[in-house]
Amino acid sequence: MTVVAQAEVAAPPATSGRRIAGVLLHDKGAVISAAFLALIVLMAICAPLISAITGHGPNDFDPAAIDTDLGGLPRGALGGIGAEHLLGVEPQNGRDILARVAYGARLSLLIAAAATVVTTLLGVVLGMLAGFYRGWVDQVICRVMDFLMAFPALIFMIAILSSLPQGNRPVLLVAVISGFGWPYLARVVRGQTMTLVNREFVEAARASGASTGALVFKEILPNLRGSLIVMTTLAVPGYVGTEAGLSFLGVGVTPPTPSWGQMIAASVGWYAVDPMYFVIPGAFLFATVLSLTVLGDRLRAALDAGDAS
């Protein structure tokens, strides 16, 4: 962490947000990760544009790109990568992989972002309620958390998703992921709220007649900010992975809508003859999760260093 240390010495006293931004800007790993994530987000937003430029939609079949004599394998080396299809095509139907990866990114990122927002809201509200009011409120919330954390979440998520009628899959995925995800955040928020409530500045605010709302939003919440940012950023890669995993197991996004996990699942039968089919979505998934993890990790290091100084 020499980089952090140098920045600490060099930087003039700045607000914590600016200091952390400065530290992260000097960190090669963080910059590369952020740049890659920006690229993925841009790709997701511009998915229709990419399709328009290359002339291949995510569900357009291209019989010319595959060889029916070879059981529908893509023509050309590396899964049909070439000028026409920049990342190759799917075997059997010739769908453009670039278009599907771009559209898949839309859904994967949207689900992960929505799950993060819902989980954070639930975790913060319930965690603070438990830590602030104690007593029976705390008891009830803690029991629910224990129960949810003892639950075999993956099996149960799959069971719920498969037994539910074909509703709006992305919304269901978000509901299920956040329904099982909030206790991990709430537990930390509860613990920190409990210590904060007894601190002098909160008591001073209370004594000077601050309302409960003011106590919560002006005194306690700002002090939770650091750990909230870290916990949330480190949870996002988990949600990206969970969505992909559920889609991989066949209970996530329904075909023909593309998602990364589902693309990898579709490639399982082809890995021996057309490895690029799983390598490309797999690489995108891996790089996205890695970038999010690195960014979260560096952010935590920067915030911890700030606390220590």
Added chain:
Amino acid sequence: MMARYLAGRLAGMVLILFLVCLFTFLIFFTLSPDPAVLICGKTCTPDRIDQIRGVLGLDQPFLTQFFGFLGGIFAGRDYGQGANLVHCAAPCLGYSFQTNQSVWDMVVERLPVSATLAIGAAVLWLLFGIAAGLLSAVKEGTWWDRAGMGLALGGSSIPNYVLALALQYVLVVQLQVLPFPQAVAFGDDPVLWFESYLMPWIVLAAGYACLYARLTRANVIDTLAENFMRTARAKGLSPVLTMRRHALRPALTPITTIFGMDFAALLGGALITEKVFGLNGVGKMAADSIAKNDQPVIMAVTLLAAFFVVVGNLVVDLVYTALDPRVRITAK
């Protein structure tokens, strides 16, 4: 004091398992398509559906069905009447809608596969994870440390099904150093057995090993900065001895907690790994039964997984108390 603590914990465990059971049952009762129609198949008449409902007790109200299921686990239960009566002996989890096999027998048959997978993977990830973490911590700041931790960060970001496909492609298709994983008993062909489990073990262990390496490193570095470590060095103890006698225990105790919970969760089935490699364990059974809406089997795997998690938690707490005297329960 200990007995009272244990009794309380056991009561809590039973309550959680009961709730898991109730919740899962409720979900299936309200959301799932009618199992009688599923069992009946294509050549179906309304009479036949009614008959199946009667035999399985599906025409009963929710609570009757639920307590029927619960009673079956402890006392066994009977399906149908008269000549068609089928008795399901004590740990009765019902019969699969798909194969008519006893669910308990199915679980007992597949559990050894999941256990073999979990134990082998656990040995791998503990060995490599802790060794890499220790090395990185001792050589903190060197390129060893950076390379190791970079690798750990990367490794924990690979989804296990991607790793599974990549390994199969490289090791089986390209290099041909391993055969396709096959279901072989250890007694029949130990070599093929080992080769078949090797890839699943690696795939399952990789993610955990990376996580444990990072945890071990962080814990050891924290411990090395403690005052008692400085004292130990100051009184002339060699670095190796300080490490072994003073640093390892406080640094590794938190790992046991996490290990217990991870391992318990794996016993209930590694769904993705078992499915990708076609290993016939509890996890694959769960995935298959969910795909076919085989409710008795889904109920059983959910309960089994919850059971392992709850028992794992208890064991972890007991072991932790034994390892770390500071949290021992004291008489008031």
